[in-house]
Amino acid sequence: MAAIQPFRTLRGLRTSISSLAQPPSDTEPRTTDWILISVVGALVVLGLFMAYSTTFYWSVSEDGNPMGYFLKQLGYAGVGVVLFIILSRVDYGFWNRMALPAIAVTVIALIAVLVFGTHRFGAQRTLFGGSLQPSEPAKIIILMYGAAWLASRRKQVTNIRVGLIPFVFFNALIVGLIALEPDISTSIIILLAASAMFFMAGASVIQIILSVGAAAGVAYLMVTFVQHASNRVAQFMNGFESVYQIKQGLIAIGSGGIFGYGIGLSYQKFGLLPAQNTDSVFAVVAEEMGLLGVALILGLLLVLAYRGLRIAQRADTLFGAFWAVGIIIWITMQALLNLLAMNGYLPLPGIPVPFISYGGSSLISVLAACGILVSISRGTKILSNSSDIDEGEEEQPRGGITEKVASANFRRRDSGTRSARTNRSKQVEDSSTEIIGRDVKFRPRLGRGSDTTGSGGSVRWRNGRYGTGTRDARGR
Numbered sequence: 001m002a003a004i005q006p007f008r009t010l011r012g013l014r015t016s017i018s019s020l021a022q023p024p025s026d027t028e029p030r031t032t033d034w035i036l037i038s039v040v041g042a043l044v045v046l047g048l049f050m051a052y053s054t055t056f057y058w059s060v061s062e063d064g065n066p067m068g069y070f071l072k073q074l075g076y077a078g079v080g081v082v083l084f085i086i087l088s089r090v091d092y093g094f095w096n097r098m099a100l101p102a103i104a105v106t107v108i109a110l111i112a113v114l115v116f117g118t119h120r121f122g123a124q125r126t127l128f129g130g131s132l133q134p135s136e137p138a139k140i141i142i143l144m145y146g147a148a149w150l151a152s153r154r155k156q157v158t159n160i161r162v163g164l165i166p167f168v169f170f171n172a173l174i175v176g177l178i179a180l181e182p183d184i185s186t187s188i189i190i191l192l193a194a195s196a197m198f199f200m201a202g203a204s205v206i207q208i209i210l211s212v213g214a215a216a217g218v219a220y221l222m223v224t225f226v227q228h229a230s231n232r233v234a235q236f237m238n239g240f241e242s243v244y245q246i247k248q249g250l251i252a253i254g255s256g257g258i259f260g261y262g263i264g265l266s267y268q269k270f271g272l273l274p275a276q277n278t279d280s281v282f283a284v285v286a287e288e289m290g291l292l293g294v295a296l297i298l299g300l301l302l303v304l305a306y307r308g309l310r311i312a313q314r315a316d317t318l319f320g321a322f323w324a325v326g327i328i329i330w331i332t333m334q335a336l337l338n339l340l341a342m343n344g345y346l347p348l349p350g351i352p353v354p355f356i357s358y359g360g361s362s363l364i365s366v367l368a369a370c371g372i373l374v375s376i377s378r379g380t381k382i383l384s385n386s387s388d389i390d391e392g393e394e395e396q397p398r399g400g401i402t403e404k405v406a407s408a409n410f411r412r413r414d415s416g417t418r419s420a421r422t423n424r425s426k427q428v429e430d431s432s433t434e435i436i437g438r439d440v441k442f443r444p445r446l447g448r449g450s451d452t453t454g455s456g457g458s459v460r461w462r463n464g465r466y467g468t469g470t471r472d473a474r475g476r
Contacts, residue, residue, distance in 0.1 A: 030316070030379040032088075036307040039300050040084070040370045043355035044077055044363075046297060051358045053264045054277035054284055069277075069358065076360035080367030087371030093382030095372075096319050099141075099148040106141045109134040110177040117181070123228065123350075125181045133361040135178050135186050139193075140369050142174050143326035146194050150201040151318035157201045164207045167198060168214060175218070182228045185337065185349035191215055193329040197322045200312075236347035248273045249283035249342045260290030277358040279350055282342045297356060298339075304370075305332045311377045320376040327369045 051073040052066075059068035095102075109127070113134055117124040126133045149167065150157060157163040171194045175187040195211055203211070223229050235243050252268035261267075266287040269276040276284050285293050308328035315321035331354050338353050340346045352362045 033377040047355045080364040084367040084371035088374035092375040093380035103145040136361040136365040147322035185351040193326040196329040232347045252283040252287040256287040
């Protein structure tokens, strides 16, 4: 792929992704994104510190061991790191083939949660006694399927009937199952990530307006008919002072100042701040590490987002580009919604902060997603850009005509003088030919009595002249 200039705006990123029809260049080697790996490592370490800080007194009260919950989180981190390494080494093109069966398994798992799930804190979101939350890995799979779908219908996205409606229907089915748990926040995050991928795929202004209107209508229905969501919105509309969790969170954020009290020295987490190890972990970070600690975590997340969007911009297939955009929007929006809620700007979302909050399903899923980003940065040998293009669509990369389009042109034209331009891999790859740009020069085979000047049969070039095989014969 030819080098793409660094993007300045979302429109620039969208333009960069739309130019991925050309094949990758051999002069642009792909390497592992070590900056992204370093940022992920730093976030995992910070998350482990906060996991110990927010749970050690629970562990002491339950079994007398302050390391109990921390060791569980350390085990989750170990599983996530192993999965990160494996997925970073697996060619991401493999998952394009697995998109359909994976989404089928995901739908079955989400239905199983509604039927057999464990009921905790007013919601039914987990299986196997609360050890597995299917909506977390479902984010990766939903975005994977959406990326594969958009890549295979790149020129049909702007068509409302075959582009917008099927995409909205698919996402509405998945989001509806998650919303019934109820898990409204996760549903909103998936909608945002899917909308970002749809926008990057080339959605028109009318489609964007219709999508925003549909999303607003769905949100209104959720708030109106889902008791869990309507209660939180009603409390927020009465003033965040009436929401106990937000009130205690603001106290923790304000008392931390610039430098904080030190890790482990938060006062609000001792029974005053609800969900201090999951939903309210940002407040504990602010109290213990101060404004600098919050800025450090937000800075690392911003670097992660930038590297992820760069990976999307430089991806060698549309499937990888769309998937990278969806993953980054998911991670950053989840952190942003949590931060805004803890500062009283949004109703409580009930979602963890990526990397920082305690919880196995969240941490493992985020690490797996980051492993996929690393794999996308390294490129794929399974997929090519031609696999992202609908049958019959013409592709015009820089530097010449592609083999797929050339084959189609060969079938439509005479097979006489123009056959030298077509099916290069099968017709001209021998010792007697030489490819020059989009043209082919025939070199005569040296035999008995032959000389090296080259006086073979003539070839008709694009300028209409006939040559004997020398470059001057091309009329240039």
